[in-house]
Amino acid sequence: MTEQHEPCLICERVTLERSGQNPYFIHEFEHSILVIGNHQFYRRYSLILLKKHIRELHELPPPIQSALFQEVMLSGQVIVNAFSPWKINHACYGNSEPDIHWHLFPRYESDPDHQGVP
Numbered sequence: 001m002t003e004q005h006e007p008c009l010i011c012e013r014v015t016l017e018r019s020g021q022n023p024y025f026i027h028e029f030e031h032s033i034l035v036i037g038n039h040q041f042y043r044r045y046s047l048i049l050l051k052k053h054i055r056e057l058h059e060l061p062p063p064i065q066s067a068l069f070q071e072v073m074l075s076g077q078v079i080v081n082a083f084s085p086w087k088i089n090h091a092c093y094g095n096s097e098p099d100i101h102w103h104l105f106p107r108y109e110s111d112p113d114h115q116g117v118p
């Protein structure tokens with residue numbers, strides 16, 4: 001597992017969220033933090049930020065891959081329970097910020113293009 005230590009926006013956000021002073025914070029899991037997205041084009045858009053700076057999912061040891069996936073699934077379930085969206089889109093890109101984070105896009109039939117790609 002390659003862990004780099006250069007600052008990135010995801011790591012800065014994790015540090016900020018863990019300071020207890022950020023209103024976007026929702027929950028801290030063992031390996032990640034669930035936060036509300038700054039931009040709410042999709043209502044209740046949230047992110048899961050891995051606490052360590054790791055670029056690729058395959059670089060994680062398998063037990064952490066599984067645990068992180070469970071944290072992503074639990075976050076999606078909580079969003080469904082709370083807001084009853086029509087669908088949830090899960091996305092893990094890391095192209096502009098190469099540090100593992102998942103986007104959770106709740107989609108509603110009332111969205112302008114609810115069958116489109118975020």
Ligand SMILES: [Zn+2]
Nearest residue numbers: 008011053099
């Ligand atoms: Zn980082």
